[in-house]
Amino acid sequence: xxxxxLWTYVVVGxxxxxxxxxxxxxxxxxxxxxxxxxxxxxxxxxGMATAADWMSAASFISMAGIIAFNGYDASAYLMxxxxxxxxxxxxxxxxxxxxxxxxxxxxxGDRYYSKVARIVGVVCLIVISLTYVIGQMRGxxxxxxxxxxxxxxxxxxxxxxxxxxxxxxxxxxxxxYTQIAQYLVLIAAYTVPAIFISFNLTxxxxxxxxxxxxxxxxxxxxxLDKLDQLVQELGFKSYTEAxxxxxxxxxxxxxxxxxxxxxxxxxxxxxxxxxxxxxxxSAGWALLFIALLYTTAPAVGAMARLNLINTVQTGExxxxxxxxxxxxxxxxxxxxxxxxxxxxxxKNGDGQLQYYNEEGLGETAAKYGWEGxxxxxxxxxxxxxxxxxxxxxxNWVIALVAAGGIAAxxxxxxxxxxxxxxxISHDIIKGxxxxxxxxxxxxxASRITMSIAIIIAxxxxxxxxxxxxxxxxxxxxxxxxxxxxxxxxGIFSKRVNSIGAIAGMxxxxxxTLLYIFWFKGWFFIPGTEMAASTPENWLFGISPEAFGTxxxxxxxxxxxxxxxxxxxxxxHIQELxxxxxxxRGSSVAQSH
Amino acid sequence: MSSDKSPxxxxxxxxxxxxxxxxxxxxxxxxxxxxxxxxxxxxHLGGYKLGFWFAQQxxxxxxxxxxxxxxxxxxxxxxxxxxEEE
Numbered sequence: 001x002x003x004x005x006l007w008t009y010v011v012v013g014x015x016x017x018x019x020x021x022x023x024x025x026x027x028x029x030x031x032x033x034x035x036x037x038x039x040x041x042x043x044x045x046x047g048m049a050t051a052a053d054w055m056s057a058a059s060f061i062s063m064a065g066i067i068a069f070n071g072y073d074a075s076a077y078l079m080x081x082x083x084x085x086x087x088x089x090x091x092x093x094x095x096x097x098x099x100x101x102x103x104x105x106x107x108x109g110d111r112y113y114s115k116v117a118r119i120v121g122v123v124c125l126i127v128i129s130l131t132y133v134i135g136q137m138r139g140x141x142x143x144x145x146x147x148x149x150x151x152x153x154x155x156x157x158x159x160x161x162x163x164x165x166x167x168x169x170x171x172x173x174x175x176x177y178t179q180i181a182q183y184l185v186l187i188a189a190y191t192v193p194a195i196f197i198s199f200n201l202t203x204x205x206x207x208x209x210x211x212x213x214x215x216x217x218x219x220x221x222x223x224l225d226k227l228d229q230l231v232q233e234l235g236f237k238s239y240t241e242a243x244x245x246x247x248x249x250x251x252x253x254x255x256x257x258x259x260x261x262x263x264x265x266x267x268x269x270x271x272x273x274x275x276x277x278x279x280x281x282s283a284g285w286a287l288l289f290i291a292l293l294y295t296t297a298p299a300v301g302a303m304a305r306l307n308l309i310n311t312v313q314t315g316e317x318x319x320x321x322x323x324x325x326x327x328x329x330x331x332x333x334x335x336x337x338x339x340x341x342x343x344x345x346x347k348n349g350d351g352q353l354q355y356y357n358e359e360g361l362g363e364t365a366a367k368y369g370w371e372g373x374x375x376x377x378x379x380x381x382x383x384x385x386x387x388x389x390x391x392x393x394x395n396w397v398i399a400l401v402a403a404g405g406i407a408a409x410x411x412x413x414x415x416x417x418x419x420x421x422x423x424i425s426h427d428i429i430k431g432x433x434x435x436x437x438x439x440x441x442x443x444x445a446s447r448i449t450m451s452i453a454i455i456i457a458x459x460x461x462x463x464x465x466x467x468x469x470x471x472x473x474x475x476x477x478x479x480x481x482x483x484x485x486x487x488x489x490g491i492f493s494k495r496v497n498s499i500g501a502i503a504g505m506x507x508x509x510x511x512t513l514l515y516i517f518w519f520k521g522w523f524f525i526p527g528t529e530m531a532a533s534t535p536e537n538w539l540f541g542i543s544p545e546a547f548g549t550x551x552x553x554x555x556x557x558x559x560x561x562x563x564x565x566x567x568x569x570x571x572h573i574q575e576l577x578x579x580x581x582x583x584r585g586s587s588v589a590q591s592h
Numbered sequence: 593m594s595s596d597k598s599p600x601x602x603x604x605x606x607x608x609x610x611x612x613x614x615x616x617x618x619x620x621x622x623x624x625x626x627x628x629x630x631x632x633x634x635x636h637l638g639g640y641k642l643g644f645w646f647a648q649q650x651x652x653x654x655x656x657x658x659x660x661x662x663x664x665x666x667x668x669x670x671x672x673x674x675x676e677e678e
Binding site (some may be wrong): 067072075078079082083085086087089090091094208209211212213214222223224225240241242246249250253254275276277280281283284287288291294295298492578581582583584585586 | 599602603606607610613614617621622625626627629630633637638639640641644645647648649651652653655656658659660662663666667670675676677678
């Protein structure tokens with residue numbers, strides 16, 4: 001076993017022990033503990049837990065890579081996945097906390113005085129959360145297999161076991177306190193390498209400032225100017241300017257924001273704080289903790305791209321000795337070649353490697369004697385996973401990145417599994433099937449549904465169905481077109497009634513799914529696409545991933561339209577709306 | 593400040609406050625970060641082009657400020673309208 005592997009086992013093993021210790025300490029004794037951690041979580045602690053709940057394997061492993069290879073065009077993800085918290089803090093969280101119940105469908109069911117509305121909410125919640133959780137289970141397996149050289153399957157089983165221990169035992173209470181620990185692990189794992197890399201390149205240890213600084217030993221050349229110049233000389237698109245159509249960037253950002261605000265597993269985190277005013281400030285803390293990673297990611301992305309280019313392009317572009325000689329390939333390139341995330345071959349047989357964009361460089365490449373891009377594959381995930389090695393950081397930092405990736409995936413998976421299990425045990429079993437169930441019985445039911453949810457998520461992680469790759473389109477599209485409008489209208493309008501809300505949700509979901517299936521295949525079955533998913537075919541140039549906003553608008557329009565021509569909600573519902581609007585009189589949710 | 597201390601007046605004050613916050617939210621992200629990012633890129637903030645900075649850094653900082661400002665101001669309104677939690 002190499003010293004790196006030993007470090008990785010030690011760091012990952014210690015992080016697991018920590019999670020188990022917390023799980024034992026924070027066992028759930030009642031449904032209140034299991035669903036909302038007893039309602040006594042400090043707003044700062046909840047902010048930290050929300051940050052871990054929110055930041056998934058994709059945020060941790062993939063986002064910097066997306067930024068590195070798309071530059072400005074990746075901004076939709078940065079703004080979309082943070083701006084949603086502004087909507088949540090002002091339009092949803094405080095009022096839902098005042099409502100003081102356990103689940104998101106429960107509010108929809110009570111506010112629209114309808115079991116049908118509640119069940120529509122549950123179905124949306126399960127589709128959203130299941131799509132999302134499969135990617136997390138897979139993320140755990142993949143991280144394990146890369147760093148510890150075990151199979152993806154074994155890694156996934158270990159992940160299932162760890163989540164099982166603290167989520168089934170502790171419910172929301174166990175999840176909350178492990179998420180806080182997981183946040184600390186993942187943020188350290190993300191920022192430590194970024195600080196080293198930023199300092200090496202710019203002399204400024206703060207990545208957010210380093211990205212706007214001049215480069216060490218360059219006579220005052222700004223890092224971003226250098227990057228823009230290099231990528232364009234190599235035939236790539238400029239880094240800091242927009243290349244995607246503005247309409248799609250706009251709509252994608254909006255859909256991600258509205259979708260984020262409507263994600264049930266994030267909303268329920270705000271049920272755990274003691275007071276309405278805590279729900280407001282807690283959203284601020286959550287975004288602050290999230291922003292630590294999200295504002296570092298652009299620096300990680302840009303700097304990794306620059307490091308990658310400089311590794312291959314050692315001298316002047318086009319000069320005889322300007323590129324990395326094959327026999328000098330650094331160790332990290334060989335290591336990552338074995339994982340197939342990185343592939344290279346010396347196509348023109350000049351004993352050196354060239355990295356450039358064939359379409360962009362055209363004739364000029366032939367003049368240099370280049371016969372094709374020789375870094376044939378650079379997986380975006382490598383930007384975060386390999387960045388400590390590229391920057392020649394010590395082994396414990398690399399081990400920390402492994403623990404961070406696993407922490408990001410586990411914390412999000414646990415939050416999603418809780419949202420799924422509470423929807424089934426509380427909204428379906430207690431709400432519809434057997435309202436007379438005792439608190440003890442419901443607690444047992446929630447533990448059993450949690451266990452089943454883990455097994456299903458694990459199974460789907462091993463055999464990913466077609467929809468697993470469509471997290472952005474499916475999860476955010478559905479949240480934006482169904483849950484967000486239903487919740488917002490439930491608070492901001494006293495006029496929207498049961499029939500209006502149900503019709504609105506169904507219309508929003510239908511048009512969004514129809515649009516996604518049209519371009520991605522019916523139920524994502526390959527070959528059933530009605531049209532190729534290209535900008536020329538899209539309606540107004542809006543991609544399926546960005547369509548949730550339109551679905552949301554349809555939901556609002558249908559709900560208001562139908563409510564106007566049908567009877568207003570009964571008196572006690574209007575009183576309910578008035579009561580969620582004022583903080584006074586809030587209490588911690590009890591079993592009811 | 594009006595003398596009306598009813599829950600309806602409190603709700604109006606809340607909606608006014610959050611509308612102002614959401615206008616700023618829209619301007620920094622969709623406005624400065626997307627719609628006007630092109631022209632703004634001619635202005636530099638250190639090594640950052642300004643449109644690029646708003647899209648990948650600035651808008652996020654403003655979002656955080658907005659939520660804390662809203663939470664603080666709502667705390668004041670809660671007391672002013674006598675609807676704060678015990």
